[in-house]
Amino acid sequence: MQIHETAFIVSTYRSYHEDVSRDPYAKLWNNSKTEALIPSIVETISPYEAILHSIRNRFFYEELKDFFTKNKGGILINFGAGFSMYQFLLDKNVTTIEIDKGDILDYKKNKIEKWIEHGELPQRRIEYLPVDFNTSSEDEIIKKIKPLINKRPVFILLEGVLFFLSLAVTNKLFRVFGHLQKTGDVIGSVSYTPDIESTDVYKRLLNYFDSHNDKNDSFNHQTLTHQFYENIDGYELITFKDEFTLLQKYAPQISVNSKYDILNEHLYLLKKI
Protein backbone atom coordinates (compact mmCIF):
# COMPACT_ATOMS: atom_id res chain seq x y z
CA MET A 1 0.00 0.00 0.00
CA GLN A 2 1.28 3.48 -0.84
CA ILE A 3 0.71 6.43 1.49
CA HIS A 4 -1.43 8.29 -1.05
CA GLU A 5 -3.81 5.30 -1.09
CA THR A 6 -4.43 5.82 2.62
CA ALA A 7 -5.60 9.38 1.82
CA PHE A 8 -8.09 8.02 -0.73
CA ILE A 9 -9.31 5.40 1.75
CA VAL A 10 -9.89 7.92 4.57
CA SER A 11 -11.75 10.24 2.24
CA THR A 12 -13.95 7.39 1.01
CA TYR A 13 -14.72 6.47 4.64
CA ARG A 14 -15.96 10.04 5.22
CA SER A 15 -18.24 9.78 2.21
CA TYR A 16 -19.91 6.64 3.65
CA HIS A 17 -21.22 8.58 6.69
CA GLU A 18 -21.91 12.11 5.46
CA ASP A 19 -24.43 12.68 8.24
CA VAL A 20 -21.66 12.09 10.79
CA SER A 21 -18.60 13.51 8.97
CA ARG A 22 -20.64 16.50 7.69
CA ASP A 23 -18.46 16.38 4.57
CA PRO A 24 -20.69 16.36 1.48
CA TYR A 25 -17.66 16.82 -0.79
CA ALA A 26 -15.65 13.73 0.25
CA LYS A 27 -17.47 11.61 -2.32
CA LEU A 28 -15.94 13.64 -5.15
CA TRP A 29 -12.73 11.63 -4.56
CA ASN A 30 -14.40 8.21 -4.61
CA ASN A 31 -12.99 5.86 -7.23
CA SER A 32 -13.35 2.19 -8.05
CA LYS A 33 -9.75 1.24 -7.14
CA THR A 34 -10.17 2.52 -3.57
CA GLU A 35 -13.68 1.13 -3.19
CA ALA A 36 -12.33 -2.29 -4.21
CA LEU A 37 -9.80 -2.17 -1.33
CA ILE A 38 -12.26 -1.30 1.42
CA PRO A 39 -14.15 -4.62 1.82
CA SER A 40 -10.91 -6.48 2.53
CA ILE A 41 -9.88 -3.84 5.12
CA VAL A 42 -13.25 -4.03 6.83
CA GLU A 43 -13.13 -7.83 6.87
CA THR A 44 -9.51 -8.32 7.90
CA ILE A 45 -8.99 -5.37 10.28
CA SER A 46 -12.19 -3.84 11.67
CA PRO A 47 -15.73 -3.02 10.53
CA TYR A 48 -15.64 0.34 12.39
CA GLU A 49 -13.02 2.20 10.36
CA ALA A 50 -15.43 4.22 8.21
CA ILE A 51 -17.50 5.50 11.12
CA LEU A 52 -14.42 6.29 13.25
CA HIS A 53 -12.82 8.35 10.48
CA SER A 54 -16.12 10.17 9.97
CA ILE A 55 -16.20 10.97 13.68
CA ARG A 56 -12.62 12.26 13.51
CA ASN A 57 -13.58 14.59 10.66
CA ARG A 58 -16.64 15.79 12.57
CA PHE A 59 -14.63 16.56 15.70
CA PHE A 60 -12.14 18.72 13.78
CA TYR A 61 -14.85 20.29 11.64
CA GLU A 62 -16.63 21.50 14.80
CA GLU A 63 -13.36 22.77 16.30
CA LEU A 64 -12.34 24.54 13.08
CA LYS A 65 -15.76 26.18 12.74
CA ASP A 66 -15.50 27.40 16.30
CA PHE A 67 -11.94 28.73 15.88
CA PHE A 68 -12.69 30.58 12.63
CA THR A 69 -15.92 32.06 14.00
CA LYS A 70 -13.83 33.62 16.77
CA ASN A 71 -10.87 34.37 14.47
CA LYS A 72 -12.33 35.74 11.27
CA GLY A 73 -9.96 35.79 8.30
CA GLY A 74 -7.65 33.21 9.87
CA ILE A 75 -5.59 30.50 8.18
CA LEU A 76 -5.94 26.74 8.28
CA ILE A 77 -2.61 25.02 7.64
CA ASN A 78 -3.32 21.38 6.93
CA PHE A 79 -0.15 19.26 7.26
CA GLY A 80 -0.57 15.99 5.36
CA ALA A 81 -3.87 17.31 3.99
CA GLY A 82 -4.50 14.35 1.68
CA PHE A 83 -8.01 14.76 0.25
CA SER A 84 -9.43 16.72 3.20
CA MET A 85 -12.16 19.16 2.18
CA TYR A 86 -12.47 21.39 5.28
CA GLN A 87 -11.71 24.48 3.19
CA PHE A 88 -15.07 24.10 1.45
CA LEU A 89 -16.97 23.49 4.69
CA LEU A 90 -15.63 26.62 6.39
CA ASP A 91 -16.44 30.27 5.81
CA LYS A 92 -15.08 31.73 2.58
CA ASN A 93 -12.93 34.27 4.44
CA VAL A 94 -10.70 31.41 5.73
CA THR A 95 -7.51 30.83 3.73
CA THR A 96 -6.21 27.26 3.59
CA ILE A 97 -2.63 26.14 3.07
CA GLU A 98 -2.56 22.56 1.93
CA ILE A 99 0.70 20.73 2.62
CA ASP A 100 1.51 17.24 1.42
CA LYS A 101 3.79 15.40 -0.96
CA GLY A 102 4.02 17.02 -4.40
CA ASP A 103 2.28 14.30 -6.40
CA ILE A 104 -0.80 14.30 -4.13
CA LEU A 105 -1.00 18.10 -4.19
CA ASP A 106 -0.66 18.34 -7.99
CA TYR A 107 -3.45 15.83 -8.41
CA LYS A 108 -5.64 17.55 -5.81
CA LYS A 109 -5.10 21.08 -7.15
CA ASN A 110 -5.93 20.03 -10.67
CA LYS A 111 -9.16 18.29 -9.68
CA ILE A 112 -10.25 21.07 -7.30
CA GLU A 113 -9.71 23.79 -9.89
CA LYS A 114 -11.89 21.89 -12.36
CA TRP A 115 -14.62 21.27 -9.80
CA ILE A 116 -14.65 24.96 -8.84
CA GLU A 117 -14.78 25.94 -12.51
CA HIS A 118 -17.75 23.60 -13.05
CA GLY A 119 -19.55 24.89 -9.96
CA GLU A 120 -19.27 21.60 -8.04
CA LEU A 121 -17.25 23.34 -5.32
CA PRO A 122 -17.43 26.90 -4.02
CA GLN A 123 -14.56 29.32 -4.63
CA ARG A 124 -11.99 29.43 -1.81
CA ARG A 125 -8.54 30.91 -1.14
CA ILE A 126 -6.20 27.90 -1.21
CA GLU A 127 -2.40 27.65 -1.38
CA TYR A 128 -0.72 24.34 -2.19
CA LEU A 129 2.74 23.76 -0.72
CA PRO A 130 4.59 20.55 -1.57
CA VAL A 131 6.73 19.40 1.38
CA ASP A 132 8.13 16.01 2.31
CA PHE A 133 8.31 16.09 6.12
CA ASN A 134 11.04 13.44 6.15
CA THR A 135 13.49 15.20 3.84
CA SER A 136 12.79 18.93 4.33
CA SER A 137 14.65 20.78 7.08
CA GLU A 138 12.93 22.81 9.80
CA ASP A 139 14.19 26.05 8.20
CA GLU A 140 13.05 25.08 4.71
CA ILE A 141 9.52 24.37 5.92
CA ILE A 142 9.32 27.59 7.96
CA LYS A 143 10.65 29.71 5.06
CA LYS A 144 8.00 28.34 2.70
CA ILE A 145 5.05 28.89 5.03
CA LYS A 146 5.82 31.95 7.16
CA PRO A 147 5.48 34.60 4.40
CA LEU A 148 1.96 33.34 3.68
CA ILE A 149 0.67 33.86 7.23
CA ASN A 150 0.85 37.63 7.48
CA LYS A 151 0.07 37.85 11.23
CA ARG A 152 -3.28 36.08 10.83
CA PRO A 153 -4.62 33.59 13.43
CA VAL A 154 -3.48 30.05 12.55
CA PHE A 155 -5.09 26.66 13.12
CA ILE A 156 -2.63 23.87 12.28
CA LEU A 157 -4.08 20.44 11.58
CA LEU A 158 -2.04 17.23 11.66
CA GLU A 159 -4.68 14.59 11.07
CA GLY A 160 -3.96 10.98 10.16
CA VAL A 161 -0.26 11.62 9.65
CA LEU A 162 1.73 10.89 12.82
CA PHE A 163 1.30 7.11 12.52
CA PHE A 164 3.49 7.29 9.42
CA LEU A 165 6.29 9.46 10.86
CA SER A 166 9.30 8.90 13.13
CA LEU A 167 9.64 10.64 16.49
CA ALA A 168 12.50 12.80 15.14
CA VAL A 169 10.35 14.05 12.25
CA THR A 170 7.41 14.57 14.62
CA ASN A 171 9.55 16.70 16.95
CA LYS A 172 10.78 18.70 13.94
CA LEU A 173 7.19 19.42 12.88
CA PHE A 174 6.18 20.62 16.35
CA ARG A 175 9.22 22.94 16.40
CA VAL A 176 8.07 24.28 13.01
CA PHE A 177 4.57 24.87 14.44
CA GLY A 178 6.10 26.82 17.34
CA HIS A 179 7.81 29.16 14.85
CA LEU A 180 4.68 29.65 12.74
CA GLN A 181 2.14 30.30 15.50
CA LYS A 182 1.57 33.01 18.07
CA THR A 183 -0.27 33.09 21.41
CA GLY A 184 -3.83 31.77 21.13
CA ASP A 185 -3.25 29.83 17.89
CA VAL A 186 -4.28 26.17 17.91
CA ILE A 187 -2.94 22.77 16.79
CA GLY A 188 -5.22 19.79 16.18
CA SER A 189 -3.38 16.47 16.17
CA VAL A 190 -4.20 12.76 15.98
CA SER A 191 -2.29 9.72 17.18
CA TYR A 192 -2.62 6.30 18.74
CA THR A 193 -1.54 5.78 22.36
CA PRO A 194 0.99 2.99 23.04
CA ASP A 195 -1.58 0.79 24.83
CA ILE A 196 -3.11 -0.01 21.43
CA GLU A 197 0.02 -1.94 20.47
CA SER A 198 -1.04 -5.03 22.45
CA THR A 199 -4.57 -5.17 20.96
CA ASP A 200 -5.58 -7.71 18.32
CA VAL A 201 -7.14 -5.04 16.12
CA TYR A 202 -3.89 -3.03 15.95
CA LYS A 203 -1.89 -6.19 15.22
CA ARG A 204 -4.28 -6.87 12.35
CA LEU A 205 -3.70 -3.32 11.05
CA LEU A 206 0.09 -3.77 11.08
CA ASN A 207 -0.23 -7.19 9.43
CA TYR A 208 -2.35 -5.63 6.73
CA PHE A 209 0.25 -2.95 6.04
CA ASP A 210 3.07 -5.53 6.09
CA SER A 211 1.31 -7.85 3.68
CA HIS A 212 0.42 -4.97 1.35
CA ASN A 213 3.79 -3.32 1.69
CA ASP A 214 5.13 -1.27 -1.18
CA LYS A 215 8.90 -1.13 -0.82
CA ASN A 216 9.13 2.29 -2.44
CA ASP A 217 6.85 3.84 0.12
CA SER A 218 7.97 2.64 3.54
CA PHE A 219 6.68 4.31 6.70
CA ASN A 220 6.68 4.01 10.46
CA HIS A 221 4.01 2.80 12.87
CA GLN A 222 4.19 5.51 15.49
CA THR A 223 2.20 5.75 18.72
CA LEU A 224 2.51 8.67 21.19
CA THR A 225 1.70 9.13 24.89
CA HIS A 226 -0.46 11.95 26.30
CA GLN A 227 2.73 13.13 28.05
CA PHE A 228 4.27 13.83 24.65
CA TYR A 229 1.58 16.48 24.10
CA GLU A 230 1.79 17.78 27.68
CA ASN A 231 5.50 18.48 27.21
CA ILE A 232 5.54 20.35 23.90
CA ASP A 233 7.51 23.57 24.32
CA GLY A 234 5.36 26.70 24.15
CA TYR A 235 2.01 24.85 24.06
CA GLU A 236 -0.71 23.94 26.52
CA LEU A 237 -2.73 20.76 25.96
CA ILE A 238 -6.30 22.05 26.13
CA THR A 239 -8.24 18.87 25.49
CA PHE A 240 -8.06 15.37 24.16
CA LYS A 241 -10.79 12.91 23.28
CA ASP A 242 -10.71 9.36 22.00
CA GLU A 243 -12.92 8.13 19.17
CA PHE A 244 -14.51 5.51 21.46
CA THR A 245 -15.95 8.34 23.58
CA LEU A 246 -16.90 10.48 20.56
CA LEU A 247 -18.76 7.52 19.07
CA GLN A 248 -21.32 7.88 21.86
CA LYS A 249 -21.78 11.55 20.96
CA TYR A 250 -21.88 11.43 17.16
CA ALA A 251 -23.07 7.89 16.38
CA PRO A 252 -24.82 6.57 19.52
CA GLN A 253 -26.67 3.92 17.49
CA ILE A 254 -23.36 2.07 17.00
CA SER A 255 -22.35 0.03 20.00
CA VAL A 256 -18.81 -1.12 20.65
CA ASN A 257 -18.10 -3.05 23.86
CA SER A 258 -14.53 -2.00 24.48
CA LYS A 259 -12.19 0.71 23.24
CA TYR A 260 -9.67 -2.08 22.71
CA ASP A 261 -11.86 -3.67 20.00
CA ILE A 262 -11.43 -0.69 17.64
CA LEU A 263 -8.59 1.36 16.15
CA ASN A 264 -9.19 4.01 18.75
CA GLU A 265 -7.30 7.19 17.86
CA HIS A 266 -6.88 10.11 20.24
CA LEU A 267 -7.62 13.64 19.05
CA TYR A 268 -5.70 16.50 20.69
CA LEU A 269 -6.05 20.27 20.78
CA LEU A 270 -3.11 22.40 21.87
CA LYS A 271 -2.96 26.14 22.33
CA LYS A 272 0.14 28.30 21.87
CA ILE A 273 0.98 30.11 25.13
Ligand SMILES: C[S@@+](CC[C@H](N)C(=O)[O-])C[C@H]1O[C@@H](n2cnc3c(N)ncnc32)[C@H](O)[C@@H]1O
Ligand atom coordinates in the same frame (compact mmCIF):
# COMPACT_ATOMS: atom_id res chain seq x y z
C1 LIG B 1 -4.07 8.87 5.92
S1 LIG B 1 -3.72 10.28 4.97
C2 LIG B 1 -4.61 11.51 5.88
C3 LIG B 1 -5.03 12.67 5.02
C4 LIG B 1 -5.87 13.73 5.69
N1 LIG B 1 -5.13 14.44 6.72
C5 LIG B 1 -7.13 13.13 6.27
O1 LIG B 1 -7.22 12.98 7.49
O2 LIG B 1 -8.00 12.82 5.48
C6 LIG B 1 -2.02 10.66 5.35
C7 LIG B 1 -1.48 11.83 4.54
O3 LIG B 1 -0.19 12.20 5.08
C8 LIG B 1 0.68 12.47 4.01
N2 LIG B 1 2.06 12.21 4.41
C9 LIG B 1 2.53 11.09 5.00
N3 LIG B 1 3.88 11.17 5.16
C10 LIG B 1 4.25 12.38 4.66
C11 LIG B 1 5.49 13.05 4.52
N4 LIG B 1 6.63 12.48 4.91
N5 LIG B 1 5.52 14.29 3.96
C12 LIG B 1 4.35 14.88 3.55
N6 LIG B 1 3.13 14.28 3.65
C13 LIG B 1 3.08 13.05 4.19
C14 LIG B 1 0.25 11.50 2.93
O4 LIG B 1 0.71 11.87 1.63
C15 LIG B 1 -1.27 11.51 3.08
O5 LIG B 1 -1.89 12.47 2.28
